[in-house]
Amino acid sequence: AKVSSSSGALQLRVHPTVLLQIIDFYERRPENQLQVIGTLLGSSDSKGQVTATNCFSVPHSESEDSAAIDIEFQRAMFELHRKANPGESIVGWFSTGSSIRAPSVLIHDYYSRECRRPVHLLVNAEVDDSRPRMQFRAFVSTTFGVPGKTKGTMFVPIELRNEAYDDEAAACRVMQSGRNNIKRAVSLLDDVGNVRSAARNLSRMLEQVIAYVDSVLTDQQKADPQLGRSLAQLVNTVPKLDKETFDDMVNSSTKDLLMLSYLTTMIRTHLDFNEKLIAM
Amino acid sequence: QSFQSLQRKRGIMSYSHHRRPYQHGHGYGYGHGHGHGHGGYGGGGSHSQQPQPSAASVAAAAVAAASAPAIDDEDASSVQQVVMEGLVVLKIAKHFHEEQMSGNRIVQGLLFGLVQDTRLEITNCFPFPRQSDDEEAANSGFGIVPVAEFDAAKYQLDIQKNFRQLNADYLTVGWYQSSAGAEFLTKEFVESQFHYQVGVLDAVALVYNPLKTSRGQLEFRAFRLSPALVKLMSDEDNVNQQRMKELMVNQANLVQELPVIIRNSHLANVLLAELEDSVASNAFSGLSLAMGSQLERQMKSLSTGCEVILQESSKYLNYQRSYKKYEKALQDQKMKIVYENQQRAQRGEEPLSEDAIDKSKLPKIGNPPVALDPVLVSAQLHQFTSELLETVGQSYGKLMLAEGIQFN
Numbered sequence: 001a002k003v004s005s006s007s008g009a010l011q012l013r014v015h016p017t018v019l020l021q022i023i024d025f026y027e028r029r030p031e032n033q034l035q036v037i038g039t040l041l042g043s044s045d046s047k048g049q050v051t052a053t054n055c056f057s058v059p060h061s062e063s064e065d066s067a068a069i070d071i072e073f074q075r076a077m078f079e080l081h082r083k084a085n086p087g088e089s090i091v092g093w094f095s096t097g098s099s100i101r102a103p104s105v106l107i108h109d110y111y112s113r114e115c116r117r118p119v120h121l122l123v124n125a126e127v128d129d130s131r132p133r134m135q136f137r138a139f140v141s142t143t144f145g146v147p148g149k150t151k152g153t154m155f156v157p158i159e160l161r162n163e164a165y166d167d168e169a170a171a172c173r174v175m176q177s178g179r180n181n182i183k184r185a186v187s188l189l190d191d192v193g194n195v196r197s198a199a200r201n202l203s204r205m206l207e208q209v210i211a212y213v214d215s216v217l218t219d220q221q222k223a224d225p226q227l228g229r230s231l232a233q234l235v236n237t238v239p240k241l242d243k244e245t246f247d248d249m250v251n252s253s254t255k256d257l258l259m260l261s262y263l264t265t266m267i268r269t270h271l272d273f274n275e276k277l278i279a280m
Numbered sequence: 281q282s283f284q285s286l287q288r289k290r291g292i293m294s295y296s297h298h299r300r301p302y303q304h305g306h307g308y309g310y311g312h313g314h315g316h317g318h319g320g321y322g323g324g325g326s327h328s329q330q331p332q333p334s335a336a337s338v339a340a341a342a343v344a345a346a347s348a349p350a351i352d353d354e355d356a357s358s359v360q361q362v363v364m365e366g367l368v369v370l371k372i373a374k375h376f377h378e379e380q381m382s383g384n385r386i387v388q389g390l391l392f393g394l395v396q397d398t399r400l401e402i403t404n405c406f407p408f409p410r411q412s413d414d415e416e417a418a419n420s421g422f423g424i425v426p427v428a429e430f431d432a433a434k435y436q437l438d439i440q441k442n443f444r445q446l447n448a449d450y451l452t453v454g455w456y457q458s459s460a461g462a463e464f465l466t467k468e469f470v471e472s473q474f475h476y477q478v479g480v481l482d483a484v485a486l487v488y489n490p491l492k493t494s495r496g497q498l499e500f501r502a503f504r505l506s507p508a509l510v511k512l513m514s515d516e517d518n519v520n521q522q523r524m525k526e527l528m529v530n531q532a533n534l535v536q537e538l539p540v541i542i543r544n545s546h547l548a549n550v551l552l553a554e555l556e557d558s559v560a561s562n563a564f565s566g567l568s569l570a571m572g573s574q575l576e577r578q579m580k581s582l583s584t585g586c587e588v589i590l591q592e593s594s595k596y597l598n599y600q601r602s603y604k605k606y607e608k609a610l611q612d613q614k615m616k617i618v619y620e621n622q623q624r625a626q627r628g629e630e631p632l633s634e635d636a637i638d639k640s641k642l643p644k645i646g647n648p649p650v651a652l653d654p655v656l657v658s659a660q661l662h663q664f665t666s667e668l669l670e671t672v673g674q675s676y677g678k679l680m681l682a683e684g685i686q687f688n
Contacts, residue, residue, distance in 0.1 A: 017370040017371060023547050024404075027545060028446065028447045028448060029447070080439060084406065085378060085407065085409075134550060134551060162558035162559055164559045165374060166377075167377045167490065168377070169559050170494075170497075172552060173559075175369065175542055175552055176553075179549050179552070184544060185542070188540060191673060194496075195674050195677040198564055199567075199677075202567075238686070246686055250679055261669055261672045264672075271589070271665075274654075275530055275531055275655070
């Protein structure tokens with residue numbers, strides 16, 4: 001959404017670490033509390049893009065129209081986090097819930113004292129059959145009203161994007177398989193296992209593509225030229241080597257690998273041997 | 281009263297210039313977890329500095345329990361499996377990524393969670409700040425804490441206090457460390473894990489391998505010291521060949537690896553599903569055939585390791601030789617005295633005591649080589665070999681895959 005230049009922050013980029021932590025805090029909230037709030041840590045650049053890379057929750061209490069935060073705790077936690085990672089500073093705060101509530105203004109006020117133009121991240125984690133998707137929204141505050149007379153604060157939505165380091169993205173991808181498992185367990189595969197599962201994924205995707213091509217050929221589906229072009233690209237990227245060259249390549253690589261495994265096993269035997277000798 | 285005998289020493293971190301050329305030396309500080317009904321805490325008493333060229337001093341943790349039962353009485357930990365939450369996975373990956381920008385350091389932190397039956401659940405973690413011996417680096421304002429000033433125990437207590445308020449688990453169940461490939465079995469690693477294990481019976485060391493993450497895989501391995509090794513190390517002045525033989529500590533018996541699985545709550549899985557499209561990563565980057573640099577690196581570590589083993593062996597041989605000489609000289613002197621005594625008995629004089637042996641005439645021997653080191657190095661080498669074999673297997677699989685694609 002476009003925002004007027006007065007509010008400044010144009011975009012909030014949030015890392016999956018932050019979201020996962022918020023969910024965790026939400027699950028661990030005390031019995032009588034409906035929502036959790038906490039501090040967002042990260043960095044912001046001069047162009048108004050704010051990146052949130054970390055967060056921690058802050059004990060608070062709120063009622064219809066007032067809110068109280070444990071300020072000491074907030075400061076202490078922030079100090080701890082700063083020791084661990086000095087590059088992160090307070091960029092805003094988060095809250096769970098379905099909509100902005102009156103006390104949010106007060107909390108936002110507090111955070112305005114901690115950082116310039118704090119960003120407010122609202123996460124609606126109440127998921128059920130009627131509302132199967134989680135909602136994430138980001139806001140900044142701006143004042144409005146009649147100049148000189150009554151003024152109020154308004155939360156203006158800003159653009160929210162998910163961003164991740166490569167490591168985080170890879171971790172998320174590996175953890176996706178936990179959804180299909182009854183025990184929700186993701187076991188980490190060793191090297192060969194990973195190749196196997198990647199190969200399985202690849203073959204599954206190829207099957208889908210082949211099914212599509214077949215259905216187009218038998219006139220069951222309309223041919224999409226866009227798809228056709230990408231398919232042609234796909235086939236072309238497989239390097240075309242004649243059998244001999246390819247066989248040579250495979251053979252020499254295999255020989256290297258065999259040599260390595262031979263050497264390694266030999267070293268291992270030597271080690272065991274050495275140990276027995278020393279023990280004598 | 282018993283509290284006073286268990287002195288609490290400050291946690292000291294040190295960056296040691298390790299004599300092993302292929303590993304980063306890194307001393308660790310630590311604290312101890314709050315007791316949560318774990319019986320049999322070992323007495324973490326004072327730790328004497330080992331006579332080593334590198335100065336990796338690790339301070340001892342205080343024990344919360346009033347008495348320090350003997351290590352021998354402790355039951356082995358009943359934990360068979362380690363369960364991590366996705367949260368911890370992401371935090372560690374992020375921590376490493378951010379630290380890595382400023383040099384390839386080993387990152388460490390604490391793990392928090394709880395123990396349930398045979399499972400050790402890790403539900404949260406917190407990184408240690410960067411520490412360095414370098415005065416300049418410390419004052420440069422990048423938040424690098426000078427080694428001498430960092431109070432690890434207090435740091436840990438602060439974290440635990442705060443976590444408790446947040447209703448998060450605050451029992452320290454271990455610590456984590458990143459490592460390039462399989463090189464983590466250093467002396468400091470073993471010592472740190474020892475101190476953690478003494479404090480919390482089920483403590484594990486979680487090793488994160490970031491190299492695999494860049495290839496699209498995740499590797500977390502959990503280790504703990506075998507009971508035999510714990511027994512050996514608990515009696516510090518006596519770490520020698522004999523005890524090692526008694527307790528059957530050999531390179532296969534140093535550490536036990538525990539299987540690690542990742543589990544997320546239902547809500548977290550919903551979140552991950554939401555993120556599936558927006559947080560994309562190349563699922564097939566691991567299938568690249570370019571394993572050359574990887575294999576090279578592993579071979580290099582392997583060869584340096586072999587050199588170190590050679591050195592240790594020759595040291596040991598030298599020691600044996602000089603010890604033999606010493607023994608022989610001692611025997612000779614004893615024989616001389618016996619002979620003297622015989623003669624004196626004949627002449628009716630007092631026999632000489634054995635103390636009359638002139639010690640200064642005996643050849644000098646140095647200290648016996650530290651017995652644990654070669655075992656450690658060979659265990660490390662074993663890790664390297666396993667890693668290499670794995671990579672070889674993987675490369676072979678990929679080659680087969682490529683072949684299949686070409687000719688179908």
